[in-house]
Amino acid sequence: MELVLVLDCLHPEALAEFWAAALGYERGRYDPPYVRLTDRDGKRPTLLLQRVPEHKAAKNRMHPDLRITDMDAELARVTALGARVVRGPFDDEGWLTTVLTDPEDNEFCLIRAPDGGA
Structure with missing residues (x-):
């Protein structure tokens, strides 16, 4: 089993710059609707930034x-x-x-x- 985290967002390409730098992850290419961010050492979970049409409306549940x-x-x-x-x-x-x-x-x-x- 592999844990992959998915974050809904309006602009995954732009948000990828923030999260890649914040986490020290490598940014993959935009493969609609996702941008994949991966740990350079492969020890931490992959983060997928998923394009969605709606703005965030409430507090994140996770x-x-x-x-x-x-x-x-x-x-x-x-x-x-x-x-x-x-x-x-x-x-x-x-x-x-x-x-x-x-x-x-x-x-x-x-x-x-x-x-x-x-």
């Missing part, structure tokens, strides 16, 4: 948590790529957490473990 070691550096990096901070950073039972959205308003979190590790 979202990525990016576990990091340096909140300030990662927050600066992803916001420079086009992410927007929704809330945080805040303490979530010892886990330093920031809720953000990508350029199409899909939620994701940056999370630093209580010990400062990822």
Whole structure:
């Protein structure tokens, strides 16, 4: 079994630039309605960006948590790529957490473990 994550979006080609840079993934070609993003080492799940006609209307039922070691550096990096901070950073039972959205308003979190590790 292989886990592949699919993210609905209006502009998969444009959004691919954000997610490839944010995750350190390689961007595949646009093969309508998908752009495939893959981990260079093949260890993390593939992300498919799927073109859909409708705008995002409500909170995502599932979202990525990016576990990091340096909140300030990662927050600066992803916001420079086009992410927007929704809330945080805040303490979530010892886990330093920031809720953000990508350029199409899909939620994701940056999370630093209580010990400062990822």
